[in-house]
Amino acid sequence: MNAEAAASLAGVKDADRKHVFHSWSAQELIDPLAVAGAAGSYFWDYEGKRYLDFSSALVYTNIGYQHPKVAAAIAEQAGKLCTVAPGFAVDVRSEAARLIAERTPGDLDKIFFTNAGAEAVENAVRMARLHTGRPKVLSAYRSYHGATSTAINLTGDARRFGNDTATAGVVRFWGPYLYRSPFHATTEAEECARALTHLEDTIVFEGPQSIAAIILETVGGAPGVLVPPAGYLAGVRELCDRFGIVFVLDEVMVGFGRTGTWFAADNWEVTPDLICFAKGVTSGYVPLGGVAISAAIAETFARRPYPGGLTYSGHVLACAAAVATINVMEEEGVVAQSARTGAELLGPGLRALAERHPSVGEVRGLGTFWALELVRNRETREPLVPYNAAGADNAPMAEFAAACKKGGLWPLVAGNRLHVAPACTITPQDVAKGLEILDGALTVADAHVV
Incomplete structure (x- = not known):
């Protein structure tokens, strides 16, 4: 390492240790x-x-990192218009929403933009509660939905423990996981059937009239890439339809090509009522997330104001990155x-x-x-x-x-x-x-x- 690189390294490390507070870490025990x-x-x-x-x-x-077409699109947008308030109609924001809506399953054609995945989850839950007038949300024990207040309470893994206030109206259930089956199943078909019976029992004993939504990661990411058995997501869709519950799929990690389809739900031909997305929509080049919204839920807010918003919702630099990323994915x-x-x-x-x-x-x-x-x-x-x-x-x-x-x-x-x-x-x-x-x-x- 030459002297210039050594000096740069020393400066970066020194500033990091003095001033950067890292997530999920005991600050003095890490060496980034x-x-x-x-x-x-x-x-x-x-x-x-x-x-x-x-x-x-x-x-x-x-x-991948540093795709030249996406980097160029961000630079071009910065030269044209760096930012504008979210209440305006802007070409690049409209185009990003159109491209996303074209790839979502079913009639999820309205896009509410957030800055990241946790905010997408927060707003999806808010929409579901307002749409149904019900307070509770069901989420799986083996899950991760983000680190903001509602999202971390929805989360099922151990990162919740230090943040759990037990005030988010969350009820947890066991999802399918054949390798460590909570249902003593020996086949995928048994695991699917027993997991759905367990979920239905949970709904019934919690009171369907109190449940606004069921939220699932389409493929459980942080819990260990838990791929649902055939028929499970369709079974959850049927339960939601039967009891008037909003079906939310968290595709923050698995959307935009990660599972070999635009959205992971496409692997099972299931359409939820809301899809949360982030991460891959811009390949992380500029933070962007959002909620894709079904026609029925969008209609709830046609003449009733939606009580939520973000200063940087649909930030134009992020939307430029999304447009370029989706186009690159299509072209290549x-x-x-x-x-x-x-x-x-x-x-x-x-x-x-x-x-x-x-x-x-x-x-x-x-x-x-x-x-x-x-x-x-x-x-x-x-x-x-x-x-x-x-x-x-x-x-x-x-x-x-x-x-x-x-x-x-x-x-x-x-x-x-x-x-x-x-x-x-x-x-x-x-x-x-x-x-x-x-x-x-x-x-x-x-x-x-x-």
Whole structure:
């Protein structure tokens, strides 16, 4: 590393440690990597070490880093109009809404823009409560919906614990998860049927007349890429229709090509009443989120003011990024590429790793969205680390992640799982390279198998 790079690195690290307050962290116990640049499926540090990013940042650089057409569109918009209040009609905002609405399932043709996914969830829940006049929302235990007030109370994973005020009107239920079935199921069909019976029982005993919405991640992201069994989402749709409940799908992580379709719901041909989106809509280049709204719910607010809004709703730079990102995805066939990568490369490659490594309990996923569940024992399915592990208890996963990074792969680990979510545009050569690094790193996890 030359003197100029060393000085830059020192300055970045010093300012970060003095002034940046990092999320989800004990501030004095972390040492963030200083990133100097990124392109495509890679980023690199000031020493020039390149990392193949198997996390897509936080599962949002769907078209990779620094796509020139999107960067140029943002710059062009900045030169034309940097910002304008959300109450005006603006060409780029209208175009972003049109392009999104064209790709949503069914009649979800109205778009309410937010700045991020958590705000999308907040507003979807508000719309559902106002539309139905009911207070309660049902969400799954294994879920993540964001870190703002309502969203974190809706969240089912351990990140809720430090924020849970028990005031969000949330009732939780168990979703399907055959590998660790809460219903003692042995097949996908059993898991689906029993999960739906459990959900119906929950609705009945909570009082359908008090339930505004059921919110689900179409494919559970943070909980470990939990792909619903065939028939489950259609069954939830039927329950919502029967009891007059708004069906909300959280597609913040899985929308815009991640699962090999524009929206993950398309894999099961299910149309919800509201879809929450963010992340991939701009590939994360400028923050943008939103709610796609059905005709029935939009009609509720045709003559009744919607009591919500955001200063930067539909920010023009973000909308320019969305327009360019969607056009790039269309022109370059990114959605179909994501589907092929999953079916032909990631799926077979990860299953081959599972055959060689006893620490891999299950492989699951689709498109460019996969997870390896790591275990101490395949027979008992004991997780490699306990639920919500920290410190020494989390050492096996920390060692595994360190081995990935040493090999030049940046992993996304959560609990006892490795999430494999590279850019939807990743090349076959980089998939092969990433799998090779994982092959070596999994030997570290294998050492903890009993």
